[in-house]
Amino acid sequence: MSALDGARVLVTGATGRIGTVAVPHLREAGAHVTTLSNAEHPGLEADRVLVGDTRSQEDVATALDGVDLVVHLAALAHRDIAPPYDVYSTNAVSTFNVLAQAGAAGVSRAVVAGSINAYGLPMNRHEVLPAYFPIDTDIPVDIADWYSLSKHHGESTATMAWRQWGIDVVTLRFPHVHNTEALLAASKGLVDDPQSGIRECWSYLHTLDAARAIELALTANTTGAHAFFLAADETIAPYRTEDLLDAFAPHTPRLRRLPGRQVPIDLTPARTLIGFEAHHPVAVPTLDLPERFR
Numbered sequence: 001m002s003a004l005d006g007a008r009v010l011v012t013g014a015t016g017r018i019g020t021v022a023v024p025h026l027r028e029a030g031a032h033v034t035t036l037s038n039a040e041h042p043g044l045e046a047d048r049v050l051v052g053d054t055r056s057q058e059d060v061a062t063a064l065d066g067v068d069l070v071v072h073l074a075a076l077a078h079r080d081i082a083p084p085y086d087v088y089s090t091n092a093v094s095t096f097n098v099l100a101q102a103g104a105a106g107v108s109r110a111v112v113a114g115s116i117n118a119y120g121l122p123m124n125r126h127e128v129l130p131a132y133f134p135i136d137t138d139i140p141v142d143i144a145d146w147y148s149l150s151k152h153h154g155e156s157t158a159t160m161a162w163r164q165w166g167i168d169v170v171t172l173r174f175p176h177v178h179n180t181e182a183l184l185a186a187s188k189g190l191v192d193d194p195q196s197g198i199r200e201c202w203s204y205l206h207t208l209d210a211a212r213a214i215e216l217a218l219t220a221n222t223t224g225a226h227a228f229f230l231a232a233d234e235t236i237a238p239y240r241t242e243d244l245l246d247a248f249a250p251h252t253p254r255l256r257r258l259p260g261r262q263v264p265i266d267l268t269p270a271r272t273l274i275g276f277e278a279h280h281p282v283a284v285p286t287l288d289l290p291e292r293f294r
């Protein structure tokens with residue numbers, strides 16, 4: 001029997017890329033799922049489907065009625081998807097509204113979609129590199145856009161909600177999450193432009209693994225507020241990681257060896273806190289880094 005058997009779970013943003021995979025996954029694990037999204041999705045099946053806005057106190061209060069656990073995915077999921085004010089305010093207010101109301105209502109646990117962008121470098125308009133590789137949760141933050149800021153502040157909101165109401169929160173700092181086809185296309189794009197992926201550490205996660213991570217984070221026995229990176233073990237770049245770092249970050253310290261195509265992100269917290277290992281790698285052949293990049 002799954003630990004989620006019979007649990008009543010609210011999933012916000014359920015009609016999106018991750019939500020449409022996470023909802024059936026959680027239902028398969030035995031959860032009774034309520035969805036709250038501002039869009040309709042004809043194929044989405046749940047026990048209670050609500051159309052509403054995660055910024056609305058009333059819509060979130062209705063959605064939280066009778067709920068044990070929360071998965072908060074709703075967001076404007078990219079810097080350029082809407083004007084800066086809309087991206088920041090939608091994401092910041094939604095996370096505050098959902099976690100504050102869930103905490104006040106006595107919900108024991110929430111899982112929040114964070115982002116690798118919480119450390120600010122992937123969308124940074126300056127030519128900055130991580131302070132070291134593999135990046136970890138202590139990596140210095142340098143934020144130059146409103147989407148990254150919203151994800152960074154979402155983690156502080158989670159800590160506040162835990163301190164105020166005792167709700168346990170796991171914020172999953174997702175990297176690029178997509179299906180096999182889109183991930184393979186992204187990998188092909190890196191063949192001729194490998195440098196473009198460096199600040200995301202060439203990381204990725206299959207949507208099926210994102211759904212698994214959400215289940216694990218909902219059922220883990222951690223307490224408090226935690227935020228950490230998670231990714232597939234290997235990069236989506238077709239080249240060896242140390243060759244890429246030699247070429248594009250030769251002066252950046254490395255804290256350890258990174259054999260093969262090992263992703264230059266410390267995945268230890270994902271393993272130790274929620275027992276997560278990616279199970280759905282995409283098959284990317286390893287190529288020698290061409291001389292022109294060396």
Ligand SMILES: NC(=O)c1ccc[n+]([C@@H]2O[C@H](COP(=O)([O-])OP(=O)(O)OC[C@H]3O[C@@H](n4cnc5c(N)ncnc54)[C@H](O)[C@@H]3O)[C@@H](O)[C@H]2O)c1
Pocket residue numbers: 012013014015016017018019036037038039052053054055072073074075076077078090094113114115116173174175176177178
């Ligand atoms: N997909 C990725 O590569 C990726 C990477 C890092 C983080 N994330 C985060 O994961 C979460 C889910 O991402 P996704 O790829 O599924 O995004 P998506 O854009 O496909 O889905 C977002 C969902 O949120 C809903 N939504 C947006 N604003 C809302 C509001 N005000 N009220 C109610 N619903 C609202 C949308 O209708 C949509 O269903 C987001 O928080 C995103 O920032 C995604």
